[in-house]
Amino acid sequence: MAVDERAERFLKACRGEPVDRTPIWIMRQAGRYLPEYRELRLRHAFMDVARDPSLIADVTLMPLRRFDLDAAILFSDITVPLAGIGIDFTIEENQGPVIQEPIRTAEQVERLRPFEPERDLPWVLEGIRRTRDRLEGRVPLIGFAGAPFTLASYVVEGRGKKDFRATKELMYSQPAVWHALMDRLAETVARFLRSQAEAGAQALQMFDSWVGQLSPEDYDSFVAPHSARVFRELQGAGVPLIHFGTDSAMLLESMARAGGDLIGVDWRIPLDQAWSRIGPGRGIQGNLDPCVLFASPELIREKAHAILRRAGGRPGHVFNLGHGILPGTPIESVTALIEAVHEFRADTQPGWL
């Protein structure tokens, strides 16, 4: 039955099993491009939504009422665990999180508290439980967290991150402080993701959104061991793990070694080449440029099908954008994309690679 297929499609693809059609979800699918989300945000500040289990469920479900998506993703933000470990921040409109006192010294790292999910973020875990209840198994729910490096870049820079200078300066000049900070963040991320799985998240994505700022050599020295620790500690969690980055074409081998059942890739590398770099035995998620959603439905379809042809019908592909959907994206474009992905049948397509 179609409903059952939809419920299983995403998780099957994560496990590398054959599917009736390629599953699709969209990063930031519960976000500002949705009129109903913008309307809600007129009445509630971002952090008020992110701290209210009922509103978390409301927003998480919003895109599923409009679109034939194959997964839900928890409405939250990668910065939410920071307050629990003692890093104060505010979310500023059009600027993202601003850390009051950027973390740059050994003393500051030592003062960080261990993260306790049930103490620090009960509303997120309750939000997951309520969302699962309300989803009634229609599609799986994905939980997520920022990766240690991406969180570190926020807490070291403080605000803005144009060239990641402060982050790299800490890495290069005080490697012991850097690794101590990454240790704390890796522990935090692993605990947070595990608690999300225990609360009912059926897959977990770790966002290393800014990791593409690093040379491959620096990634291997300063990041990979900490990301690998997160995946190691989640091995018993029993849910698929997605390891996402952008600008990461030259890091894909290293990211795959660090862990993840699926590796997320952006549009800067053709999907088939990315999959070769990731290697056998793992899936891939991606990789349409979010800006394509500002084009015509015909071009959206053409570009989506080009990606699906590169995937070649091989099990283990989850369709997604290469980064979060942009504010201002037309609703009709999202509909057109999902239709284009779902209508595609690998075995009947001309121009097969």
Place this chain on the structure above:
Amino acid sequence: MAVDERAERFLKACRGEPVDRTPIWIMRQAGRYLPEYRELRLRHAFMDVARDPSLIADVTLMPLRRFDLDAAILFSDITVPLAGIGIDFTIEENQGPVIQEPIRTAEQVERLRPFEPERDLPWVLEGIRRTRDRLEGRVPLIGFAGAPFTLASYVVEGRGKKDFRATKELMYSQPAVWHALMDRLAETVARFLRSQAEAGAQALQMFDSWVGQLSPEDYDSFVAPHSARVFRELQGAGVPLIHFGTDSAMLLESMARAGGDLIGVDWRIPLDQAWSRIGPGRGIQGNLDPCVLFASPELIREKAHAILRRAGGRPGHVFNLGHGILPGTPIESVTALIEAVHEFRADTQPGWL
């Protein structure tokens, strides 16, 4: 004699000839990290400097008084030809150029005037002549221009370019307007670069700084033909051509096909892998992360030598950062970097790749 070697080192490397040591220059070497430049800018606005041949020469020569660099690069900005073709802009502090009326329609493109270097930018050409006079052959002078795509992204976006949405929307939705705009810009860039060579520039760099925002497929469709035209029209100019991009690991084959005697690469790809992608018969420029200059002299030396080992002593490598030097970079770091590059002898290094 050492002075003669220094005068020839950069051009020899551009021609793929053996050199006594790897030449180095630094993108934005005449920029805000220099105290004497900041001091000058207290008295003169950016555009006042960029429009005064004598000040252009002063600033171009500033870094050469401090450092043992192997080339000078003209002090200017990639946006300077825009006013000549009828695109008004202002330079705003910490924001870069702001275009008053972003170009997004066929009518706007049709209204653009042909670029005439001697009419539109006489001060740049005179600045080149004066700089050459004052250099007295000590080191060669590099001229430059923005690439058609990078200029297009400025004039289409208007200000800021976080996700290049307007640029890509024009590309995808109005391809005829896009190609007409790129035609005009390619003509402008080719004329401007040729006039710089005629005025005395001894090498030319085309900056496609933002091209790494594109998928390889979009680069090939929307950018490569126009960049190739620029290089084709410069074939008779008789000076080496450098084709620079960032975030371009997956575009290197295409960029090399479009043209350039040297291809510039950032730090996101190891130099030897980049050179393999570029292919035989061409040189390479790069590729140290500018943030490394915030580390200790020891680490700067180690990272510079690692790049030189990857170059393997093969003729055709010009050392540079992977992008412009950052404001705030310590002067001592620049000295340390240049010493590290010049002291390196490929045939005596341990850890040879």
